[in-house]
Amino acid sequence: MKNFLFLILMYIQFQVVGQQTCTLNLTGTVSDLHNKMPLSGITVMLKETNSKVHTDSLGRYVFTNVCPGKYTLLCATIPGFNPIKKSVDLVENRVLNLQYESHSKELGEIIIYSKKEHSLHLKTLATDVIQGDELEKNKGVNLGELVKSVPGVSTLNTGNSISKPVIHGMHSNRLLLVNNGVRQEGQQWGTEHAPEIDPFIAGKVTVIKGANSVMYGSDAIAGLILIDTKSLRDTAGIGGEVNLVGSSNGRGGVISAFLEGNSKRFSPFSWRAQGTLKAQGNVNSPDYMLINTGVKESNFSIETAWKKNNYGLEFFYSQFNTKLGIFGASHIGNLSDLQRAFQSKVPLETGPFTYEIGRPYQVVEHELAKFKFYFNTGNAGKFSVTYARQYNFRNEYDKHKPLNDNLASLNLPDLEFHLTTHLADVFWTHKSWKSWKGSVGINTMLQANTYRGRMLVPSFENQTAGIFWVENWHHKNWDVELGARQDWKQLTVYLPSADKKTLLPTNHNFERTTASIGVNYSIDSTWKFLFNVGSAWRSPSVNELYSNGLHHGAAAVEYGTATMNTEKALSTTFTLKYSKEEKVYVEITPYHNYIQGFIYRKPTPEPVLTVRGAFPGFIFTQTDAILKGIDFHGSYHWNSFIETKVKGAVLRAWNKTENEWLILMPSDRIEVETGYHIDRNRAWKHYYVGFTSQYVAKQTRVPLNADFVSPPADYWLCGLSAVTHVRISSQLLELGLNVTNLFNQRYRDYLDRFRYFADAMGTNVSFRLKYKF
Amino acid sequence: MSKFKFLGVVVLAGLVIVGCKKDHHHPEHNHEHDESELITTVQLNFTKKGVSDSTFTVLFNDPDGTGGNKPISFDTIRLDVNKTYTCDLILLDKSKNPIDTISNEVLEEADDHLFFFTPSDNDALSVTINDKDSKGRNLGLKTSWVTKTKSLNAGTVKVKLMHQPGIKDGSSAQGETDVELDFPLVIK
Numbered sequence: 031m032k033n034f035l036f037l038i039l040m041y042i043q044f045q046v047v048g049q050q051t052c053t054l055n056l057t058g059t060v061s062d063l064h065n066k067m068p069l070s071g072i073t074v075m076l077k078e079t080n081s082k083v084h085t086d087s088l089g090r091y092v093f094t095n096v097c098p099g100k101y102t103l104l105c106a107t108i109p110g111f112n113p114i115k116k117s118v119d120l121v122e123n124r125v126l127n128l129q130y131e132s133h134s135k136e137l138g139e140i141i142i143y144s145k146k147e148h149s150l151h152l153k154t155l156a157t158d159v160i161q162g163d164e165l166e167k168n169k170g171v172n173l174g175e176l177v178k179s180v181p182g183v184s185t186l187n188t189g190n191s192i193s194k195p196v197i198h199g200m201h202s203n204r205l206l207l208v209n210n211g212v213r214q215e216g217q218q219w220g221t222e223h224a225p226e227i228d229p230f231i232a233g234k235v236t237v238i239k240g241a242n243s244v245m246y247g248s249d250a251i252a253g254l255i256l257i258d259t260k261s262l263r264d265t266a267g268i269g270g271e272v273n274l275v276g277s278s279n280g281r282g283g284v285i286s287a288f289l290e291g292n293s294k295r296f297s298p299f300s301w302r303a304q305g306t307l308k309a310q311g312n313v314n315s316p317d318y319m320l321i322n323t324g325v326k327e328s329n330f331s332i333e334t335a336w337k338k339n340n341y342g343l344e345f346f347y348s349q350f351n352t353k354l355g356i357f358g359a360s361h362i363g364n365l366s367d368l369q370r371a372f373q374s375k376v377p378l379e380t381g382p383f384t385y386e387i388g389r390p391y392q393v394v395e396h397e398l399a400k401f402k403f404y405f406n407t408g409n410a411g412k413f414s415v416t417y418a419r420q421y422n423f424r425n426e427y428d429k430h431k432p433l434n435d436n437l438a439s440l441n442l443p444d445l446e447f448h449l450t451t452h453l454a455d456v457f458w459t460h461k462s463w464k465s466w467k468g469s470v471g472i473n474t475m476l477q478a479n480t481y482r483g484r485m486l487v488p489s490f491e492n493q494t495a496g497i498f499w500v501e502n503w504h505h506k507n508w509d510v511e512l513g514a515r516q517d518w519k520q521l522t523v524y525l526p527s528a529d530k531k532t533l534l535p536t537n538h539n540f541e542r543t544t545a546s547i548g549v550n551y552s553i554d555s556t557w558k559f560l561f562n563v564g565s566a567w568r569s570p571s572v573n574e575l576y577s578n579g580l581h582h583g584a585a586a587v588e589y590g591t592a593t594m595n596t597e598k599a600l601s602t603t604f605t606l607k608y609s610k611e612e613k614v615y616v617e618i619t620p621y622h623n624y625i626q627g628f629i630y631r632k633p634t635p636e637p638v639l640t641v642r643g644a645f646p647g648f649i650f651t652q653t654d655a656i657l658k659g660i661d662f663h664g665s666y667h668w669n670s671f672i673e674t675k676v677k678g679a680v681l682r683a684w685n686k687t688e689n690e691w692l693i694l695m696p697s698d699r700i701e702v703e704t705g706y707h708i709d710r711n712r713a714w715k716h717y718y719v720g721f722t723s724q725y726v727a728k729q730t731r732v733p734l735n736a737d738f739v740s741p742p743a744d745y746w747l748c749g750l751s752a753v754t755h756v757r758i759s760s761q762l763l764e765l766g767l768n769v770t771n772l773f774n775q776r777y778r779d780y781l782d783r784f785r786y787f788a789d790a791m792g793t794n795v796s797f798r799l800k801y802k803f
Numbered sequence: 804m805s806k807f808k809f810l811g812v813v814v815l816a817g818l819v820i821v822g823c824k825k826d827h828h829h830p831e832h833n834h835e836h837d838e839s840e841l842i843t844t845v846q847l848n849f850t851k852k853g854v855s856d857s858t859f860t861v862l863f864n865d866p867d868g869t870g871g872n873k874p875i876s877f878d879t880i881r882l883d884v885n886k887t888y889t890c891d892l893i894l895l896d897k898s899k900n901p902i903d904t905i906s907n908e909v910l911e912e913a914d915d916h917l918f919f920f921t922p923s924d925n926d927a928l929s930v931t932i933n934d935k936d937s938k939g940r941n942l943g944l945k946t947s948w949v950t951k952t953k954s955l956n957a958g959t960v961k962v963k964l965m966h967q968p969g970i971k972d973g974s975s976a977q978g979e980t981d982v983e984l985d986f987p988l989v990i991k
Contacts, residue, residue, distance in 0.1 A: 361979065362979060362980075363966070363978075363979035363980035363981060363983075364980040364983050366980060366983060367979055367980050370976060378977075429979070430966065430968065430979075432840045433840055433905060433908030433909065433911075433912060434840065434903070434908055435908075435911070437840070578870045578871055579868065579869055579870030579871065580869040580870055587869060587870050588870075589870070638869075638870070639865075639873065639874055639877070640865065640869040640870075640874075641842050641843070641845065641863065641865060641869070641982055641983075641984065642869070642980055642981065642982060642983050643980070643983035643984070643985075645869070
């Protein structure tokens with residue numbers, strides 16, 4: 031009791047003294063934990079007194095004449111970094127240094143600032159960034175599965191190994207992947223052709239939702255996915271990272287590592303070498319093994335840069351190699367085989383576990399080499415020239431070898447594509463002039479595709495050129511963006527003549543002007559809204575123009591329409607954000623995408639008679655379509671340890687011309703995650719445990735008579751994830767656990783082609799370890 | 804090493820890597836094994852038992868394969884009542900030059916293939932398989948067709964070829980379908 035009284039007395043005295051002498055100084059520096067660089071212009075705030083200061087060029091901040099007492103020190107949030115919040119008990123002058131740690135947890139933060147110039151013009155679009163913890167958590171999964179964590183993004187799957195991102199119901203040639211600032215040019219037209227990118231090269235993945243062709247040219251009808259490597263090391267020394275991932279289902283293993291450096295002697299020179307090896311065997315559904323579902327992958331990349339104050343040179347090279355097994359029981363000869371597959375409770379073929387990949391399978395390789403040179407044009411701006419070459423190789427092997435022994439012994443792929451693309455870009459970015467900032471640029475592309483084996487699509491050449499201008503006006507709480515672009519494209523298709531002895535070229539010319547206008551307005555510190563109207567286009571892909579025959583994968587006969595013209599989109603997105611004291615965060619994005627000349631497969635009135643019986647026939651046709659919906663996500667901190675996040679998406683896709691729903695659109699879904707998070711300065715540095723539950727509704731909005739079976743039932747999936755950081759001497763070790771389909775649910779997803787044949791994958795427990803040095 | 808030398812090395816290294824993969828630039832025509840195997844034509848050669856010069860042919864013919872143009876012939880099988888016919892089945896790939904006889908390949912891989920002949924009315928027609936594979940199981944390139952007293956105006960015979968590598972057990976619920984045609988059937 032005595033002690034207690036004494037304490038109270040002390041406290042009163044302290045208060046009295048404190049009120050009398052408000053002369054204390056609180057100073058310190060703000061820096062980046064990773065590279066120790068000071069951060070200037072950062073707002074630092076004392077919550078209790080509401081006083082704000084900014085850091086100077088050396089990252090220093092100073093609060094003078096502060097009364098003694100308990101304070102909370104807050105720093106402005108920087109996307110990609112953990113927020114800084116420190117409690118200070120001020121009794122005397124104090125120096126407190128603050129460090130930003132690059133572990134963003136907040137999914138869906140808008141990029142406001144970034145070193146890469148393209149981010150300049152994305153302030154008014156609905157943008158989600160995956161980096162930091164969110165990126166770490168998904169290490170080992172493919173790119174499609176990675177971006178799925180963004181509301182409004184789902185995947186189109188051919189089993190577990192082939193997944194294509196779907197934004198607002200659109201995929202393949204309707205969304206654009208940009209790898210390190212270069213348009214990804216692969217065989218994206220195929221629904222069973224996954225993006226040819228190793229997710230381990232990414233330091234940041236940005237998903238931009240809404241039509242916008244202005245920055246990167248055609249195809250961005252649904253949006254863009256930007257994959258960027260993390261910045262190279264700019265301080266002398268060598269560092270690196272090793273990632274190990276093991277997963278129970280499929281007994282998969284991934285090792286990915288990089289080494290990066292910057293030497294004292296050649297301080298402008300930085301480099302990084304990175305590589306990934308992946309192997310996974312057959313995966314299990316809850317009741318049976320899915321045969322031939324293994325994956326093998328080997329990828330590497332090299333990045334170098336020579337960086338001076340007034341000029342710089344960058345070189346990037348990456349190679350992606352994969353061999354993918356295609357689930358054996360999904361290969362069918364005709365419709366009666368398909369019917370048999372539907373009716374069978376267990377797939378018609380099952381087998382034991384193996385890492386071996388048999389027929390049918392795909393072998394895919396993708397190379398990217400990029401050179402970039404830039405220099406400052408005085409104080410006015412920056413000029414850059416980029417050249418990139420991509421080479422994409424795709425081999426597909428059918429389930430059976432040819433009957434002819436001589437042919438069979440050659441073991442040739444049934445489909446073989448070689449796609450070579452040369453891209454050259456010139457940009458000039460001007461610095462702020464009367465609150466205006468912007469760029470002008472020219473993009474050019476030369477592309478050739480050749481094939482061997484079965485002619486699924488003919489060989490073609492492609493030449494495109496585009497010119498654009500974007501400007502951003504920033505004033506107080508306002509950002510206004512304007513952009514316009516003109517594109518030209520010439521597609522030359524080489525069709526075999528009737529006697530198959532010569533090739534006859536046919537030209538298709540396309541031309542399109544696109545524009546974008548957007549506003550970003552912060553009403554106050556809690557409310558913010560974004561509004562964007564943008565247009566985008568794409569030319570019909572070669573398969574949509576010239577398909578003519580049985581598509582084995584689709585069990586349908588497809589006919590192209592060579593007279594089709596461009597597909598044009600006009601999309602409006604509106605985002606409203608509300609955040610309050612890091613306790614509540616709500617973001618809601620309604621959108622409307624009107625697409626003129628939307629290309630889809632229209633069923634033929636009569637089935638097509640073939641030697642294998644009658645097949646459904648489809649003709650690629652253009653219609654007008656409306657895809658509209660709402661994406662939302664939010665979070666609520668119950669206290670400083672427990673947080674609940676909710677995200678969901680609703681989409682309605684309507685074929686206006688035919689007055690019916692569009693096929694293969696993701697159904698409504700919602701996901702709730704509750705996590706327990708603790709930050710301590712001990713050996714187990716901080717940890718996180720989260721429980722996820724996802725509900726995916728049954729898709730009831732489908733066109734009549736366009737599918738073999740009706741969409742599968744709705745499903746609930748649960749998951750678990752845990753992360754902890756352990757400090758061993760001075761090194762940080764990160765351990766993660768991720769469980770998907772926790773209760774081993776039987777389910778089939780409407781957007782998985784294998785839903786016709788088998789249940790999706792069962793429980794998968796993956797464990798990962800990251801060691802940074 | 805000067806910094807320019809260093810730069811040179813970096814650029815050169817880059818070019819070497821880039822140069823590894825050749826451009827496949829010019830669409831050219833082309834390779835010997837370009838087209839995969841197709842069955843374009845199913846030919847049934849019937850001979851009435853005990854009657855000389857009674858051979859006739861029934862065709863399904865789609866010379867450009869699936870898709871493209873429609874089949875140019877899909878004949879009706881016309882049989883007399885109370886007769887026995889032998890039938891030789893031939894599969895052709897007419898999209899190749901010279902024409903490829905696929906049934907020879909099927910015969911070679913008889914262990915992995917099985918034909919099924921299913922009349923719409925078993926009281927009017929029965930089909931039995933006469934040839935065997937290396938393990939004594941039915942194949943179906945050679946068959947006997949026995950008509951009964953019942954006549955048929957608009958019947959069918961389903962001719963089906965199943966590819967059953969390693970899983971041939973006499974059932975049609977195995978493997979993949981290579982041919983499935985419902986030939987119109989008239990028995991007078």
